[in-house]
Structures are given as structure tokens and as C-alpha cells.
Amino acid sequence: xxxxxxxxxxxxxxxxxxxxxxxxxxxxxxxxxxxxxxxxxxxxxxxxxxxxxxxxxxxxxxxxxxxxxxxxxxxxxxxxxxxxxxxxxx
Numbered sequence: 001x002x003x004x005x006x007x008x009x010x011x012x013x014x015x016x017x018x019x020x021x022x023x024x025x026x027x028x029x030x031x032x033x034x035x036x037x038x039x040x041x042x043x044x045x046x047x048x049x050x051x052x053x054x055x056x057x058x059x060x061x062x063x064x065x066x067x068x069x070x071x072x073x074x075x076x077x078x079x080x081x082x083x084x085x086x087x088x089x090x
Contacts, residue, residue: 010017029039036052037045 007013012020032039036049
């Protein structure tokens with residue numbers, strides 16, 4: 001009876017649940033290592049991850065801004081010329 005209660009609480013046999021938890025822990029540990037988290041200093045790692053994401057956001061904005069300016073140097077004068085030519089035709 002106690003064994004049945006334990007199985008119900010764990011959601012399966014204790015050995016099966018333990019194996020699933022070990023495999024899931026290894027998988028999650030791998031993913032956390034890939035994104036830069038360190039189990040020895042988890043709080044510092046989370047802060048470093050947030051900072052790197054924040055910096056990536058601004059780097060992407062800077063990258064986008066440069067492309068916007070470079071494209072605008074070509075697009076805006078062409079647009080103005082086309083608008084002036086169309087206005088003359090009217």
C-alpha cells in the first residue's frame with residue numbers, strides 16, 4: 001500500500017522516475033551551459049546572460065541604424081527625384 005502511494009506521488013516507478021530525472025537534468029544542464037550559465041555561480045551567470053542579451057539588442061539596433069542610413073543615402077534622393085518628375089507631369 002505504501003509502495004502504491006509512492007508510485008502515485010512520483011508518477012511511476014521510483015527507478016523509472018529517477019532515470020527520467022537524471023536524463024532531463026543532463027539535458028537542461030547542457031542547454032544552460034550553451035547559453036552561458038555556470039552552476040558554481042548561478043546568480044552571476046544569470047546577470048551576465050541578461051547583460052549579453054541587452055548588449056545584443058543594442059548591437060542589433062546599431063547594425064540596423066547603419067543599414068538604414070546607408071540605404072537612405074540612395075533611396076531618399078531617388079524618391080525625391082521621382083516625386084519631382086511626377087509633379088512636373090501633372
